[in-house]
Amino acid sequence: MTMIKALLTELEKEAQTTRKMLERIPDAKFQWQPHTKSMTLLNLATHIAELPGWITTTLTTDExxxxxxxxxxxxxxxxxxLMTLFEDKLKEGKSQLEEANxxxxxxxWILREGNQVYSSDTKAEVLRMVYCQIVHHRAQLGVYLxxxxxxxxxxYGPSADEVSF
Structure with missing residues (x-):
């Protein structure tokens, strides 16, 4: 299996779980946050929805x-x-992966703010970080929910809400 095929397969599997999480967010709670230093529910969910777009950024730019x-x-x-944003970014990311070399x-690939370099990694490493970010922030969303x-x-199996004890 090529790296691209493996990344596409993993992206689709993670997208299935991400969809299930995002679709449960109550509109009325968008501005809720568990702590003053935490993102609002909307900011966190938006970040998760946009993360597949980082695949495009990584593959089409050098920084x-x-x-x-x-x-x-x-x-x-x-x-x-929110779901429309996620699906659009996911479609875009998949398309770029399918066409990638x-x-x-x-x-x-470099992430910077002017002269301040935050990271300088291979595109492969950045792609893996994007996937890890999706899982990490989705776990945060689970706590919020x-x-x-x-x-x-x-x-990766049933949750405590889906099984009887």
Missing amino acids: LDLAEVPYVAPVLNSTEE EERFNDT RLLDVPIPGS
């Missing part, structure tokens, strides 16, 4: 300079809009 391209969050007013996976008493879907 992202946040001083030149500052982040602007999309305006989302419903879980339906594996030989370029060893090229360096648990605290809001929203049933949690299983990720």
Whole structure:
């Protein structure tokens, strides 16, 4: 199996779980946050929905300079809009992976803000980090949903909300 095929397979499996998590977010709780230092539910969910778009950024550029391209969050007013954002970014990321040249996976990709370099890794390493970020932030979302008493879907098997004890 090629690295691209493996990444596409994993992306689809993680997307199935991510969909189940995102679709459970109650619109009325978008501004809720568990702590003042935590992101709001909407900010966290938006970040998760946008992460597959980092596949495109990684594969089509050699760096992202946040001083030149500052982040602007999309305006989302419903879980339906959040799901549309996720599906669009997922489709875009898959398309870029399908067209990718594996030989370029060893090229360096840099994340910076002006002269401040946050990371300098191979594109392959950045792609793996993107996948890890999806799982990491999805786990955070699970905690948020648990605290809001929203049933949690299983990720790699059934959740406590899906089995009887």
